[in-house]
Amino acid sequence: MKYLSQKHEKLVEALRKLPSIGRKTALRLAFYLLKQPQEEALELAEAIKDAKESIQYCPVCGNITENDICKVCADTSRDRTTICVVEEPMDLYSLEKANFYTGLYHILGGALSPLDGIGPEDLRIAELVSRIKEGTVKEIIIATNPDTEGEATALYISKIMNPLSVKITRIATGIPMGSNIDYTDGITLSKAFKSRGEI
């Protein structure tokens, strides 16, 4: 677009790199930011810089934290015998929001994906093994996404953990609450049938 100024175009391109933000949305956001009062637009710039510079990963579970150890790991009221394994910090957040799980977490930092060149050494699997070897943990709940990468990761972890004396479970695949059977895909339906339980 020849009439867009260079700095404006640069802002659009930077916004466009964000997930689920296309060219049109990036344009709209850029125009919005330019229309805002100076301090409000700069507030966002500062928040990005601040967060990026002060936040690090928890050495225990891999969650995002401002302190040495993250708030979940530091919470002494949580059940230390259970670890829920998730792909990303966002997954931990979703589970915490649902407010039913009281154990600890382990964030892998992704899932196995040979096509993207992500192997076991790129995930925090060794750290998980170390945690188990400490002896406190009795159960690992694998809550990776139920897609190809997440399933492969779950299988890999369960194999690695097999020699260790720890119970390994996988969250159930099935029809989500409030959904319809006729809108559900075949693989999910077959999984839901296989995992059926007595009423």
Place this chain on the structure above:
Amino acid sequence: MKYLSQKHEKLVEALRKLPSIGRKTALRLAFYLLKQPQEEALELAEAIKDAKESIQYCPVCGNITENDICKVCADTSRDRTTICVVEEPMDLYSLEKANFYTGLYHILGGALSPLDGIGPEDLRIAELVSRIKEGTVKEIIIATNPDTEGEATALYISKIMNPLSVKITRIATGIPMGSNIDYTDGITLSKAFKSRGEI
């Protein structure tokens, strides 16, 4: 969410202020930014700061520009006898992208909205009158949005401009190309019927 760090929460809140970004998307964007390499996340912060600090409004048309006068106004190849009146710089961009209009623009900076306390003096209407009084302009095409505020603004401008010797037109309301009649709302249909033309 008690387990989210303070700086992280601040970033989420800053992102949430953007249009069409809800809490969930803001969270996803924040997690994404924190996962990116330092320089990529800071690139966005810098782009916001840079754009915000270097960009100003064109004194002629009100478009966004890095220079004294915007690129559209400075382009001598454009037709200087026609001015298209739009609400926001984003509208200019959409029209330029469609690549059929060759005249100049005038950006109002919004639309009349008594409920939001936006009156004629808050829009760049006086500047438009001055431009018309210079005598070069022969036609004003009012391209404000076809909603309550945009319609009111179009009506107001046409009344203000009436004593001046300039042709005032309004872009047509009707059924968009590729759309269906049965999906179109009643007001649009009635407008399309009223504005019908001979084939």
